[in-house]
Amino acid sequence: MAEERAQRRLAAIMAADVVGYSRLMELDEQGTLATLKERRRGILEPLVREHHGRIVKVMGDGVLVEFASAVNAVTCAVEFQKGMIAANQGRADDRHIVLRIGINLGDVVVEGGDLFGDGVIVAVRLQAIAGPGDICISGSVYDQVKRKLDFSFDELGPQAIKNIAEPVAVYRIDASSIPEHDGPAEKAPLTLPAKPSIAVLPFTNMSNDPEQEAFVDGLTEDLITDLSRTSGLFVIASNSVFAYKGRHVDVRRIARELGVRYLLEGSARRAAGRVRINAQLIDSIGGDHLWAERFDRSLEDIFAVQDEVTGKIVEALAGRLTTQPARNRPANLEAYDLCVRARALGLQTALAAKEAIFLLEAAIALDPEYAEAHRWLALNLWLGWEFWDEPMDPNRARALAEAQQAVTLDPNDAGNHWVLGIILGHERRWAESDAEFDATVKLDPNYADAWAMRSDLITLKGQPADALEHVRKALRLNPHPPGWYYWMLGQAQYALRDYESAVQTLRRPETYRTTSRRILAASLAQLGRLEEARREAQMFMMSNPNFTIRHWSASQPFRDESVRRHFVEGYRMAGLPE
Numbered sequence: 282m283a284e285e286r287a288q289r290r291l292a293a294i295m296a297a298d299v300v301g302y303s304r305l306m307e308l309d310e311q312g313t314l315a316t317l318k319e320r321r322r323g324i325l326e327p328l329v330r331e332h333h334g335r336i337v338k339v340m341g342d343g344v345l346v347e348f349a350s351a352v353n354a355v356t357c358a359v360e361f362q363k364g365m366i367a368a369n370q371g372r373a374d375d376r377h378i379v380l381r382i383g384i385n386l387g388d389v390v391v392e393g394g395d396l397f398g399d400g401v402i403v404a405v406r407l408q409a410i411a412g413p414g415d416i417c418i419s420g421s422v423y424d425q426v427k428r429k430l431d432f433s434f435d436e437l438g439p440q441a442i443k444n445i446a447e448p449v450a451v452y453r454i455d456a457s458s459i460p461e462h463d464g465p466a467e468k469a470p471l472t473l474p475a476k477p478s479i480a481v482l483p484f485t486n487m488s489n490d491p492e493q494e495a496f497v498d499g500l501t502e503d504l505i506t507d508l509s510r511t512s513g514l515f516v517i518a519s520n521s522v523f524a525y526k527g528r529h530v531d532v533r534r535i536a537r538e539l540g541v542r543y544l545l546e547g548s549a550r551r552a553a554g555r556v557r558i559n560a561q562l563i564d565s566i567g568g569d570h571l572w573a574e575r576f577d578r579s580l581e582d583i584f585a586v587q588d589e590v591t592g593k594i595v596e597a598l599a600g601r602l603t604t605q606p607a608r609n610r611p612a613n614l615e616a617y618d619l620c621v622r623a624r625a626l627g628l629q630t631a632l633a634a635k636e637a638i639f640l641l642e643a644a645i646a647l648d649p650e651y652a653e654a655h656r657w658l659a660l661n662l663w664l665g666w667e668f669w670d671e672p673m674d675p676n677r678a679r680a681l682a683e684a685q686q687a688v689t690l691d692p693n694d695a696g697n698h699w700v701l702g703i704i705l706g707h708e709r710r711w712a713e714s715d716a717e718f719d720a721t722v723k724l725d726p727n728y729a730d731a732w733a734m735r736s737d738l739i740t741l742k743g744q745p746a747d748a749l750e751h752v753r754k755a756l757r758l759n760p761h762p763p764g765w766y767y768w769m770l771g772q773a774q775y776a777l778r779d780y781e782s783a784v785q786t787l788r789r790p791e792t793y794r795t796t797s798r799r800i801l802a803a804s805l806a807q808l809g810r811l812e813e814a815r816r817e818a819q820m821f822m823m824s825n826p827n828f829t830i831r832h833w834s835a836s837q838p839f840r841d842e843s844v845r846r847h848f849v850e851g852y853r854m855a856g857l858p859e
Contacts, residue, residue, distance in 0.1 A: 288391045293354035294404035295346040297382045300413045302342035324364040332357040337396050351386045351425035358382045358416050375788040379414055383407025386421040403449055406442045420450030438529030471540025477598040478541035480517040481505045483526040487550040497549045499621030507591040509727035518729040518759035536565030539760055556580050560590055562597055572597045584610045609652045609691035616648035623657055631669035634661040652691035656700045659683035663704050668796055670827055680704055695725035706738040707838050729758035736769045743841025745776035764791035771800050776844055780804045803851025814855040829858050
């Protein structure tokens with residue numbers, strides 16, 4: 282009987298879902314459900330009828346729609362996104378309903394009005410790949426629409442799809458090519474800096490061994506660090522370029538999104554005690570290859586190769602410039618590998634910090650004079666007792682000692698100075714802290730993390746407007762930052778009494794549900810949204826059960842008593858424990 286009911290046909294399938302649905306339901310369950318129902322009736326259903334489609338099913342935050350034509354499916358999806366953007370106008374930013382959409386053309390099984398099969402699976406997976414406000418389509422759809430619709434497409438390359446045997450070619454509709462589109466996927470272009478500006482894209486691991494991925498990522502990070510120390514260049518931070526790792530995006534688009542003119546891309550292969558590196562420098566405006574070279578050296582020469590690549594790039598972009606003194610290099614490659622693995626773990630979670638500490642202690646045992654390992658160890662020890670309920674003793678004293686040791690071993694590394702600077706600031710040794718941050722930007726004016734981290738101390742000093750400028754500078758150097766940048770931004774906005782902006786910032790998915798949630802609760806309370814504030818405060822306490830206002834107030838390095846009172850007031854209004 283099942284064989285008689287089931288039918289097969291070729292169909293274009295559109296799968297759409299709501300970004301951040303759980304967060305919206307937490308904020309306002311009834312309101313979110315009512316709004317989604319209204320949007321389906323007022324936007325989706327008329328568009329589906331207009332483009333001769335059929336709504337197969339609605340699943341809470343998602344919808345599956347069938348079309349006989351790929352052109353109709355893509356046109357409907359574009360109009361659907363535009364309609365949702367228009368409907369969001371006038372709503373608070375944290376209440377916007379934003380979609381991601383996937384479209385596939387493939388064989389489907391029809392049974393009882395529902396659809397099954399690979400054609401549906403691929404559409405749903407494409408929807409998961411899409412970013413907020415994006416529309417991703419399969420190669421089969423692209424082949425049908427590329428000459429029929431006046432949109433531009435970004436090629437994302439072949440993507441592995443779970444339960445599908447062959448990789449699927451994926452394309453994303455370029456939002457800037459959609460008339461009157463002003464949604465989340467389209468951002469105003471960043472102004473090019475006056476200095477030559479560059480982003481180093483993640484190098485590709487050409488080794489057969491996936492264990493070498495961390496080594497290649499470390500090579501990329503080290504090149505960024507060395508280039509950023511050149512005051513004549515504007516260099517994008519590593520966190521932002523690693524947002525493009527594994528994605529097939531046109532280099533011109535990357536340059537536009539990061540606000541730079543030049544891109545370095547390359548590959549590395551490490552095997553049998555040797556390393557081969559290919560690198561090329563590209564002018565994104567003219568498309569010219571300004572410089573390209575291959576390096577085939579013994580693995581022990583890896584740091585000399587890094588210096589050589591950096592020197593050639595600097596000379597190509599800015600001529601012969603005065604460079605900073607060389608950084609301390611590890612004497613042991615195994616210690617270097619351990620440190621590279623630990624770099625990726627910092628500033629995330631308490632568990633990640635513990636793992637980083639384990640790796641860094643092992644690196645220092647192999648190479649006791651490896652300054653960078655001492656620096657990251659200091660930072661993770663400090664984070665543990667300051668933010669993640671680790672015991673203050675002996676972590677507090679040990680963090681300071683490790684940071685001081687890092688600067689002693691390598692005073693030419695800007696990273697060592699800013700880590701010591703933030704720890705000294707929280708020790709209330711403010712003059713020494715300021716001196717360390719000043720040394721940081723003198724050695725490396727492009728050090729985005731240092732600009733962002735210093736803003737914490739500046740806010741507590743009673744100068745939130747200056748702190749805001751520090752974070753904005755950091756965000757320009759690091760447009761795709763780690764979540765704690767938004768914590769620093771929201772903290773400065775709260776201190777400035779710009780509570781609406783603070784709520785918008787602190788509800789960003791990058792920082793929401795972190796320790797910054799207590800500032801979100803205080804901001805909501807100051808706006809009179811006490812029910813929301815107390816809910817956020819309760820959820821903050823779930824992951825910070827030992828928090829008290831009194832202990833927090835006493836432990837923070839405030840230099841301005843009025844700023845302390847302002848934060849304490851907000852926390853009390855939100856219902857955090859005294």
